[in-house]
Amino acid sequence: MILKVVVLMLGAALWLAAQSSEAGNAQSGKRQFVKLGCYTCHGYEGQGGGAGAKLAPHPIAATTLIAYVRHPAGSMPPFTKKVVSDEVLTDIHAYLASVPAPPPAKDIPLLNQ
Amino acid sequence: MAKPKTPSLARRGFLKGAAVGAAAGAAALVAPAAAEAQEATQRTTALPPTAAQRAVENATPASVSVEDLQIVERPGADYMVDVFKSLGFEYLFATPGSSFRGIHESVINHGGNVNPEFITFTHEECSAAAANGYAKIEGKPALVCAHGTVGIQHAAMAIYNAYCDQAPLYVVAGNISDAAERRGRVEWLHAAQDVAATVRDYTKWDDNPASLTHFGESAVRAYQIAMTAPMMPVVLAADGVLQEGEVPKDFNWRIPKLPKISAPAGDSEAVAELAQMLVAAENPVFVTSRSARTPAGLKLLVELAEVTGAAVIDQQRRMNFPSRHPLNQTGRSRGAISNADLIVGLEVYDFFGVVHALGGQVEVVPRSIIKPGTKLVSISSSDLFYKSNYQNFQRYEDVDLSIPADAEATMPALIEAVKRLLTDDRKRAIQTRTDKLAQTSHQALEQTRTAASYAWDASPVSTARLSAELWAQIKNEDWSLVSDPFWVSNWPLRLWDFTKHYQFIGGAGGEGVGYLAPAALGAAIANKKHGRLSVSIQSDGDLMMANGVLWTAAHHRIPLLTVMHNNRAYHQEIMQLQRVANQHNRGVDVDKCKIGTEIANPNIDYTMLAKSMGVQAEGPISDPKDLSAAIRRGIDVVKRGDPYLIDVITQPR
Numbered sequence: 170m171i172l173k174v175v176v177l178m179l180g181a182a183l184w185l186a187a188q189s190s191e192a193g194n195a196q197s198g199k200r201q202f203v204k205l206g207c208y209t210c211h212g213y214e215g216q217g218g219g220a221g222a223k224l225a226p227h228p229i230a231a232t233t234l235i236a237y238v239r240h241p242a243g244s245m246p247p248f249t250k251k252v253v254s255d256e257v258l259t260d261i262h263a264y265l266a267s268v269p270a271p272p273p274a275k276d277i278p279l280l281n282q
Numbered sequence: 283m284a285k286p287k288t289p290s291l292a293r294r295g296f297l298k299g300a301a302v303g304a305a306a307g308a309a310a311l312v313a314p315a316a317a318e319a320q321e322a323t324q325r326t327t328a329l330p331p332t333a334a335q336r337a338v339e340n341a342t343p344a345s346v347s348v349e350d351l352q353i354v355e356r357p358g359a360d361y362m363v364d365v366f367k368s369l370g371f372e373y374l375f376a377t378p379g380s381s382f383r384g385i386h387e388s389v390i391n392h393g394g395n396v397n398p399e400f401i402t403f404t405h406e407e408c409s410a411a412a413a414n415g416y417a418k419i420e421g422k423p424a425l426v427c428a429h430g431t432v433g434i435q436h437a438a439m440a441i442y443n444a445y446c447d448q449a450p451l452y453v454v455a456g457n458i459s460d461a462a463e464r465r466g467r468v469e470w471l472h473a474a475q476d477v478a479a480t481v482r483d484y485t486k487w488d489d490n491p492a493s494l495t496h497f498g499e500s501a502v503r504a505y506q507i508a509m510t511a512p513m514m515p516v517v518l519a520a521d522g523v524l525q526e527g528e529v530p531k532d533f534n535w536r537i538p539k540l541p542k543i544s545a546p547a548g549d550s551e552a553v554a555e556l557a558q559m560l561v562a563a564e565n566p567v568f569v570t571s572r573s574a575r576t577p578a579g580l581k582l583l584v585e586l587a588e589v590t591g592a593a594v595i596d597q598q599r600r601m602n603f604p605s606r607h608p609l610n611q612t613g614r615s616r617g618a619i620s621n622a623d624l625i626v627g628l629e630v631y632d633f634f635g636v637v638h639a640l641g642g643q644v645e646v647v648p649r650s651i652i653k654p655g656t657k658l659v660s661i662s663s664s665d666l667f668y669k670s671n672y673q674n675f676q677r678y679e680d681v682d683l684s685i686p687a688d689a690e691a692t693m694p695a696l697i698e699a700v701k702r703l704l705t706d707d708r709k710r711a712i713q714t715r716t717d718k719l720a721q722t723s724h725q726a727l728e729q730t731r732t733a734a735s736y737a738w739d740a741s742p743v744s745t746a747r748l749s750a751e752l753w754a755q756i757k758n759e760d761w762s763l764v765s766d767p768f769w770v771s772n773w774p775l776r777l778w779d780f781t782k783h784y785q786f787i788g789g790a791g792g793e794g795v796g797y798l799a800p801a802a803l804g805a806a807i808a809n810k811k812h813g814r815l816s817v818s819i820q821s822d823g824d825l826m827m828a829n830g831v832l833w834t835a836a837h838h839r840i841p842l843l844t845v846m847h848n849n850r851a852y853h854q855e856i857m858q859l860q861r862v863a864n865q866h867n868r869g870v871d872v873d874k875c876k877i878g879t880e881i882a883n884p885n886i887d888y889t890m891l892a893k894s895m896g897v898q899a900e901g902p903i904s905d906p907k908d909l910s911a912a913i914r915r916g917i918d919v920v921k922r923g924d925p926y927l928i929d930v931i932t933q934p935r
Binding site for chain 2: 203204205206208209210212213214215216217218219220221223225226242243244246247248249251252253271272273274275277279280281282
């Protein structure tokens with residue numbers, strides 16, 4: 170019974186996360202991703218690197234993303250609601266979700282030498 | 283010291299000869315093709331002196347009679363150059379300056395412009411930074427000459443970088459100590475009571491010799507001090523009167539002997555104690571920053587790691603440990619540190635930073651990341667030499683055992699001590715641990731490759747793609763990465779297979795921007811005689827501080843492939859600005875973030891910049907598919923002995 174509840178809750182969370190992404194505007198999110206300077210640490214496609222974590226492809230759920238942006242760990246600065254709204258963050262999430270996955274690394278010859 | 287009756291006139295007459303000699307010497311240094319081009323340019327642009335100018339230049343001063351003119355046929359600078367030759371200097375890196383013109387002339391006419399050979403730089407910061415790069419490849423200093431006061435001031439940041447980087451720099455500063463010997467306004471402006479004072483806070487030793495005998499002894503002493511671990515810059519003042527005046531007839535032209543220099547090793551009791559700790563540990567970790575002082579240091583750390591089955595985390599301030607060695611755990615350093623029961627720092631300059639994470643958005647909140655009871659040991663030659671003012675010694679860490687000694691020199695005894703203590707049981711445990719670490723190392727490499735695949739086809743070009751494209755073209759060459767890849771997320775260090783000491787030189791010790799381009803050139807100069815392919819991934823902001831090195835590379839035909847990491851910004855500062863704006867809960871959009879930080883509008887054309895200085899170049903490239911062919915063309919040129927620059931528009935990091 171407990172397992173069923175957990176599975177249902179997890180499913181609901183995933184559905185909500187998917188809805189959030191779908192609700193956002195990826196094109197607007199792409200502009201905001203640059204305008205807010207997210208790219209400066211995470212790269213223009215959210216690929217991550219030495220200064221910031223990888224965000225895309227396959228971003229974390231929108232709700233998790235928003236929660237983290239409000240209360241980040243490490244050296245990432247916090248983005249309060251005064252600085253960026255949930256709606257804009259939802260658009261950004263939609264953009265990140267729209268970034269296509271690259272081919273697997275094993276299929277890129279330059280990454281196997 | 284025998285002085286001419288009118289020493290200032292003697293120096294003037296001497297200078298006239300020097301100018302002729304310098305011109306002849308320079309012609310020999312310049313590559314034939316470059317010389318022809320230069321001559322052609324001069325033919326079309328240089329104007330001949332007017333009759334009035336010629337009259338002024340050729341006139342004998344009214345107050346001086348021809349009989350007063352003196353010739354100095356055996357100047358003190360000849361002895362100085364003989365001393366420099368005895369020390370084995372291959373090169374003299376300098377922007378010319380009149381306070382060391384005596385040495386300059388003697389290098390050419392007395393020394394034949396060979397060992398040392400004069401390499402012309404367009405800024406003293408470049409001369410000194412190039413010597414930093416050279417030293418890290420060649421394991422010994424180049425001679426740097428700097429003009430009195432203003433030249434040494436220009437060189438200061440590069441000297442500080444080398445001081446923090448524990449690199450041996452040998453700086454000679456021209457000066458005219460005797461006020462009565464200074465000719466007019468400028469020589470007063472370029473003289474100092476204590477010329478080395480400007481940089482004394484970040485040099486290991488300096489002296490201001492008052493005689494040639496004094497100069498000889500201090501010159502050899504300076505070399506010995508610079509080359510003794512911890513290696514650091516030294517400064518020697520070269521007095522103008524000593525340089526240009528006649529050597530006394532009874533002067534003993536003896537050159538003091540440079541001894542074979544050994545490095546200080548840890549004391550045997552401490553080494554034995556550490557060996558016991560290593561054998562008993564379940565999860566020992568070595569953290570190295572600059573432990574491979576020479577190529578032998580790399581091999582010793584491999585042996586030490588293998589005999590103990592310890593994880594190695596390389597902070598990569600030198601080429602300390604092979605990047606794909608199964609025990610290399612740099613790719614998962616946080617996990618290895620958190621799991622360790624013994625951490626041994628080898629020439630680690632920030633041990634506090636190894637075992638703490640610095641949290642806090644405004645105030646610094648350090649959090650320990652090690653398990654309670656983890657033992658900490660430091661072997662560092664830094665503990666043998668401290669100065670007070672500059673804070674490069676970092677925050678104090680509570681280590682359990684400090685061995686103030688050179689790590690490389692200590693490793694042979696430590697390896698033997700460990701071997702003596704190993705039982706069959708411990709050998710089996712070490713083998714099990716080694717196998718496990720090899721697995722995690724392999725997984726970390728696979729994760730790195732996956733991370734590199736993100737934004738693979740992006741434009742601007744991802745720094746991972748740029749690094750992978752470059753690796754594909756150089757991996758079968760005898761290559762050397764002469765730049766600091768920190769600015770490109772360390773992708774080369776994560777993706778490439780580094781095995782040899784000269785394949786990497788670390789970065790700027792003091793993190794002073796304006797180091798990378800000249801240090802890369804200095805390293806390329808060192809690599810040239812070995813026939814190595816020097817490659818540099820060059821940040822745009824750094825190049826703009828020192829772009830005269832492009833001309834030096836062309837003028838002296840230094841083979842160096844420069845691939846621009848052109849993100850059109852002082853990008854680190856964009857991130858800093860954004861962080862502060864968010865701390866203040868104001869936020870800042872990207873256009874405002876660019877105020878004071880972007881290097882755009884207009885965009886700099888690095889291809890034209892390079893070509894204007896005689897370096898072949900191409901770009902800008904923003905489509906990653908164009909990289910491969912460009913790199914191939916660049917390598918072809920570099921293999922023919924010339925520099926080449928490729929401008930690549932890149933992702934920020």
